[in-house]
Amino acid sequence: MRRDKVINVALVGNPNTGKTSLFNQLTGLNQKVGNYPGVTVDKKQGKCKLSESVTANIIDLPGTYSINPNTIDESIVLETLINTKSADYPDVIIVVADVVNIKRNLLLFSQIKDLEIPTILAVNMADEMTKKGISIDIDLLQKELKSDVVLISARKNKGIKDLKGSILNPKIAKHTALSDFSKRMDIDFFNGIEADFKKHSLYKAWLYITQLNDMSFLTEEEQLHIEKYRKDEKKLAKLQHKETVLRYQQINAILKKTYVVDATKATTLRAKLDRVLTHKVFGYVIFASILMLIFQAVFDLASVPMDFIDKTFASLGEYAKANLPEGKLFDLITDGIIPGIGGIIIFIPQIVILFLLVAILEETGYMSRVVFLMDKIMRRFGMSGKSVVPLISGTACAIPAIMAARNISGFKARLITILVTPFTTCSARIPVYAIIIALIIPEERFLGFSLQGLTLMLLYLLGFLSAITSAYLLHKLLKVKSKSYFIIEMPNYKLPSLKNIGYTILEKTKAFVFEAGKIILAISIILWFLATNGPKQTFQKANEIVEKEIKRNKKPHTETERNTEIAKYKLEHSYLGIMGKTIEPMIKPLGYDWKIGIALISSFAAREVFVGTLATIYNVENPDDEASIKDRMRAEIRPTGGKRFDFPTGMSLLIFYAFAMQCMGTLAVVKRETNSWKWPIYQLISMTLLAYIAAFITYQVLS
């Protein structure tokens, strides 16, 4: 082999076979997540050194049961493996199979093998074989499958070396197909296809006809042939069914010779757990308790590191002020960038805890039971049991959650899920909630639960209820016809692997910090600019005007008082202040002043900016004060006396943020996922209106 050769290796497999674990074992921290062109499916790639001179570029494809796609995620698999011109076209494919479910896994394998790309079967979870009483004749299986077969345990890091060896020097894996199903079904028909697609293998031609969306890499003539064959849908469907039956027959015959299960070793733990976890009473009780636990953990556990971060950034600002040379740049750093970054870092503890708990639920296999429990209920609201996963993930961040809606088959259910997911309480709302709750709800306990935690839980509940209610309305109003299939696997229960969870958290947190971070930082800088600049007649003559004012009032004043007066005047007459003042009449009935108005405007980009903006505003106004943002908000006084952030205003803000669609990132994702501007615009308008009305009522009733 040549020096420094790079080969493409694609990982394919059913969901829950340990593909992610294997990917992590092979690539370690050498991985990056990108996007497939045109769609937003995550594309995970990583490097793995196979030998001195060969490196593998490992591509982790989305989990799928078959090469015939049902969802957008699954269609990526087909498109990557079929388009020889794509940059990711693999030199070797590894099909990961679960040793316990090997039969169904082999269906995918047999389809992949027929693509005539060298394919290796990695039989994972080998560590469970003895317990389950399974034995496999590997040599014979290799011969029958015309491929290398390697027993591995991704979790215990066993067999990985053998697998690497096979990638490097396959013993058997060659460009040969496995099955000859076509000749056994309808010889004339398939001979016709073969004649029409001379340059392609028969199986590929068959897939083009039955599956392909993007045919751009085929010739015009070939595309016409495809149109021709597609006319007889019934016949195609019938042949596909028959193909599947034939494939299973072949697999059964092979497994009969090579695979033995000692039935007496079957475990009953799964059955017992299933009975409890999907029980009509206990099932829901357990699910509700788990949700409750999550929310308590997010609020209680995260509060310590969050306070710490808050204080650290306050003193960091102080330190910078004391040690940096004065000037424009100085202002930008101390009043713009440091509070801005602080506003991002502060969510990390909560996000980590939330991602951790959601990842555990997914890893253990519990999430599928929740889907099972919830399907009927969700269907009443036009969604599917699978919508539970986006809705729960939405509590971390709506962006990945909306992408998770992709594996919902059925356009209507998917669309409704996408439209209502932003109602669930995402972590970007947490800083807003957290700070306001801390200001208006006493730090007391009720029946052992912290009152603040309970309030947060109520807000989560509110988010969930509004998601459900609007789903119901959409279900009744939307006239979209679509077929939807609901077939999910109930995977075996597993102890979660720390390594997998660690990687998931790392990946998601990183994405959040960088994606959201960019926006927040940019906005902090723009805000700072808008807050420190203003029109000539007023802003730039601030000093004179304030001097005059002071003289006229003949109020005694110290140097600091004078400076504060000037800063206040400047903020009020800065561009930012003017914007806030302009919308003040509109938001006054909600209990807000122009400063909160500024924060509302800027948080249209992303909710969490709200806190950062207030931090920036109060900082500009009162630069010498080293108090943390919470203390500053607490100290803020109304013109009429009394606290600015009193109970009615606080509640009104909480309600506003519960409903408002304030996240540009989410809007962008909805646009991409629904492929039209119609839905994000609809979302923006209806949610903002709802937020305004609800906050209005709240304030008017409470004050």
Next chain:
Amino acid sequence: MNKTIADLQIGEKGIIAQVCFNDIPLKLLEMGCMPGKEVELVQIAPLKDPLYIIVNGSHLAIRKEIAALIKIEVATKKNLCEEIKS
């Protein structure tokens, strides 16, 4: 005689008799739900839907509307769907 998966009791088993390709998504077949295979109803979700079945080694949850399209025999005689056998 026209029993379907939707008619099974919890814990009861049957043999899949017919799967007609017009009604059943290919995916179900791909998950192992094929004529001649034994199917066991493990659990019914609290609101009577979906159903949790084991078929051909796969643990699956399917909705009642689909389950009602899959004919079964409680006896073991195989009776493949005509269209598929031909």
